[in-house]
Structure formats: structure tokens, C-alpha cells
Amino acid sequence: MADFSIATLLNPSLEIFIDLSSSLYQKSIQQIFVNNEILLERITINPKVMVGKPVIKGTRLTVEYILGLLAHGTTIDEIVEEYPSLVKDDIYACLLFASKTLADASFVPLKAEAS
Numbered sequence: 001m002a003d004f005s006i007a008t009l010l011n012p013s014l015e016i017f018i019d020l021s022s023s024l025y026q027k028s029i030q031q032i033f034v035n036n037e038i039l040l041e042r043i044t045i046n047p048k049v050m051v052g053k054p055v056i057k058g059t060r061l062t063v064e065y066i067l068g069l070l071a072h073g074t075t076i077d078e079i080v081e082e083y084p085s086l087v088k089d090d091i092y093a094c095l096l097f098a099s100k101t102l103a104d105a106s107f108v109p110l111k112a113e114a115s
Helices: 004-011 022-039 063-071 076-082 088-103
Strands: none
Touching: 022 088, 063 076, 063 088, 076 088
């Protein structure tokens, strides 16, 4: 396996080839899948909590609320500081949940662009 420096990885003009059949690559993909599943376990949906909206497990903080904070410029560190029961992985779980939800749904913009 070739070693690459940070400069090489950051230079978009260089091509980096990955052997998709390599055991290291397969192990990495498996690890990502496991990590995603573990992160998603931090999000729960219960009709009796926040009207069934997805929330961070053990809280009444909705994924929607956390995403709104992030969209308005609040940093992950600021959220964790404001809500001491949260850890960074809770915020990452909200982002992953939103990403997975959007990947499986049709998205209609609020305002159509003029062509």
C-alpha cells in the first residue's frame, strides 16, 4: 500500500486509486456501517414523546431542534455546553438521521427557481 502525505491528499489534481477489493477497504466500509448503526441508536421515535418526532434518546430534544440550532450557526461545542447531558455523538446522530431521511424522501424546495 502506498503512503500519501497530507499535501497529496489535499491536492485535487492528484489521482488516488483505492483497491475496492482490498480487505482494508472492506474493513473500513464495515466499520462505517457499524458506526452509523451505533449513532442511529441515539435517536428514538415514540408517539408519547414530542408528538412522535425523532428525539435524542433520553431527552425531549428533537432532531429538528438540533438541526435548527446548527443551521443558525450554533456550534456543536456550544450545544453540548448548553445541554450537558449531550455528547458530540448525539449531534452527529442528528445529522446522520437527517441525511438518511432525506436520502429516502422526495425533497420539494419551498420556492421554485425561475429558469
